[in-house]
Amino acid sequence: MSQIRYRVVFSVTGGEFPYCIHLTFKIMNRRLLITLLCGLFTFALYSQSSISLEQLYRKFANARNVEKVSLGGLKALLFKPLSAKYGNGFSISGIHVLELDGCSNEVKQQFNSMAEKLRDDKYEVLLKANEQDEKTRILARIEKEEIRELVILSLGDEPVLVRIKGKFKPEHIQQLVNVDNNGQ
Incomplete structure (x- = not known):
C-alpha cells in the first residue's frame, strides 16, 4: 500500500496525470469494496443469530x-x-x-x-x-x-x-x- 501511495505522489509531481487518477480510483474502489463486504458480513451474522x-x-x-x-x-x-x-x-x-x-x-x-x-x-x-x-x-x-x-x-x-x-x-x-x- 505504501508503494502505491509513493507512486501516486510521484506521478502527481511529475508523472502522467491519467495514471495518477487511475490509481486513486483503484484505491478508493478497494476501500469501498472492503467496507461493503464488512457490512454484508455483519448483516449475514445478525440474520443467522435470530x-x-x-x-x-x-x-x-x-x-x-x-x-x-x-x-x-x-x-x-x-x-x-x-x-x-x-x-x-x-x-x-x-x-x-x-x-x-x-x-x-x-x-x-x-x-x-x-x-x-x-x-x-x-x-x-x-x-x-x-x-x-x-x-x-x-x-x-x-x-x-x-x-x-x-x-x-x-x-x-x-x-x-x-x-x-x-x-x-x-x-x-x-x-x-x-x-x-x-x-x-
Missing part, C-alpha cells in the same frame, strides 16, 4: 420422535362449544402443538438453543419466566387490539411449542384464567 417462529416450527415439525398435533379448519369446529361456554367473541381457528419429550437430547438442546434466539417482530412478549431447569415464554401476535395468535414456549428437559390461532381480546384470556382459579 430466528422466526415459523422457521422454528418448520424445522422441528418433522424431527424424529416429535409428537405433533394440528387442529384447524373443520376440526376447529369442535372448539365452538368451548367458546360459547367461556365467553362471547372468543373464537379459536386452530391449535398446533409440538412436543419434543420423546426426542433425543441433541434435538432437545438444538430446539432450546434455537428458541433462545427467537426474534420475531410479529410477536410481542407477554411473559418470560425463568426457573432452575425450565424457561417459559408466552408470545402474542396482536392486530387491531385483538390477539390473533398466542404462542407458548416451554424450554428445558421437556420442550413444548403451542400455537393457538384465533381471534380474541386480552380480556377473554383474563376470563379464562379467572375461571380456572375459581374452580368453575
Whole structure:
C-alpha cells in the first residue's frame, strides 16, 4: 500500500496525470469494496443469530420422535362449544402443538438453543419466566387490539411449542384464567 501511495505522489509531481487518477480510483474502489463486504458480513451474522417462529416450527415439525398435533379448519369446529361456554367473541381457528419429550437430547438442546434466539417482530412478549431447569415464554401476535395468535414456549428437559390461532381480546384470556382459579 505504501508503494502505491509513493507512486501516486510521484506521478502527481511529475508523472502522467491519467495514471495518477487511475490509481486513486483503484484505491478508493478497494476501500469501498472492503467496507461493503464488512457490512454484508455483519448483516449475514445478525440474520443467522435470530430466528422466526415459523422457521422454528418448520424445522422441528418433522424431527424424529416429535409428537405433533394440528387442529384447524373443520376440526376447529369442535372448539365452538368451548367458546360459547367461556365467553362471547372468543373464537379459536386452530391449535398446533409440538412436543419434543420423546426426542433425543441433541434435538432437545438444538430446539432450546434455537428458541433462545427467537426474534420475531410479529410477536410481542407477554411473559418470560425463568426457573432452575425450565424457561417459559408466552408470545402474542396482536392486530387491531385483538390477539390473533398466542404462542407458548416451554424450554428445558421437556420442550413444548403451542400455537393457538384465533381471534380474541386480552380480556377473554383474563376470563379464562379467572375461571380456572375459581374452580368453575
